Amino acid sequence: MKGKIIILSAPSGTGKSTIITSLMQEPDLHLGFSISATSRKPRGAEVNGKDYFFLSEEEFQKKIDGGEFVEWEEVYAGTRYGTLQSEVERVTGSGSHLIMDVDVKGALNIKKRFGNDAVAIFVMPPDIATLEHRLRSRGTDSAETIERRLAKAEFEMGFAPQFDTVVVNDSLPRAVAEVADKIRAFATCGIEAVCRR
Numbered sequence: 597m598k599g600k601i602i603i604l605s606a607p608s609g610t611g612k613s614t615i616i617t618s619l620m621q622e623p624d625l626h627l628g629f630s631i632s633a634t635s636r637k638p639r640g641a642e643v644n645g646k647d648y649f650f651l652s653e654e655e656f657q658k659k660i661d662g663g664e665f666v667e668w669e670e671v672y673a674g675t676r677y678g679t680l681q682s683e684v685e686r687v688t689g690s691g692s693h694l695i696m697d698v699d700v701k702g703a704l705n706i707k708k709r710f711g712n713d714a715v716a717i718f719v720m721p722p723d724i725a726t727l728e729h730r731l732r733s734r735g736t737d738s739a740e741t742i743e744r745r746l747a748k749a750e751f752e753m754g755f756a757p758q759f760d761t762v763v764v765n766d767s768l769p770r771a772v773a774e775v776a777d778k779i780r781a782f783a784t785c786g787i788e789a790v791c792r793r
């Protein structure tokens with residue numbers, strides 16, 4: 597494997613996707629996004645094959661049975677998400693670093709599997725009220741979905757100490773700069789350089 601693995605995890609609505617979109621504009625980071633598979637329906641302007649591979653439950657199960665996932669989780673009841681081996685190979689094989697947006701359990705499983713070739717970054721919301729405001733302002737989810745995601749946030753935040761490092765997404769430009777610095781340190785000097793920061 598040539599490229600390394602950058603894992604971003606956070607409660608829903610914290611800003612992972614927004615941060616990743618900004619990071620992808622920085623060519624010196626040499627990032628390629630791992631497009632996950634999911635059994636949920638597209639949301640807002642999401643595009644199949646760009647944001648996710650949107651699969652039916654049957655198609656998702658077929659990929660599990662065929663051993664095509666590096667990891668997968670039922671993140672919310674009835675909705676599964678997974679990282680495809682083909683995505684890991686596509687990006688890391690090209691020499692780019694693979695950046696992925698996965699839930700806390702998926703993040704720790706990837707970390708266990710790839711060890712010091714992977715850095716696990718937990719993105720922390722400033723507080724729950726801000727998180728709720730972000731989820732509601734995004735305008736892509738039903739009230740019920742937002743409640744379900746908020747209800748899980750504190751549980752997910754409890755995993756933060758198990759990550760290599762934590763970044764608070766209060767100001768977006770500051771958080772993007774901080775994550776970018778950590779990726780540069782990891783890519784150049786390895787995991788020790790990130791854990792000490």
Ligand SMILES: Nc1ncnc2c1ncn2[C@@H]1O[C@H](COP(=O)(O)OP(=O)(O)OP(=O)(O)O)[C@@H](O)[C@H]1O
Pocket residue numbers: 606607608609610611612613614615730731733734765766767768769
């Ligand atoms: N620092 C910030 N300040 C204010 N708004 C922000 C900030 N970061 C992200 N947002 C906004 O918060 C909303 C949620 O962000 P985003 O969709 O990136 O979250 P996410 O963590 O990827 O969520 P999910 O896990 O549900 O995909 C978006 O509307 C985004 O524009």
Ligand SMILES: Nc1nc2c(ncn2[C@@H]2O[C@H](COP(=O)(O)O)[C@@H](O)[C@H]2O)c(=O)[nH]1
Pocket residue numbers: 605606607608632633636667668669671677678679680697698699700701702703
């Ligand atoms: N374990 C995995 N979790 C994943 C993957 N792709 C996304 N996710 C996580 O799911 C939730 C919800 O995402 P949303 O797009 O429906 O808001 C979020 O925590 C993502 O990080 C994956 O491949 N594996």
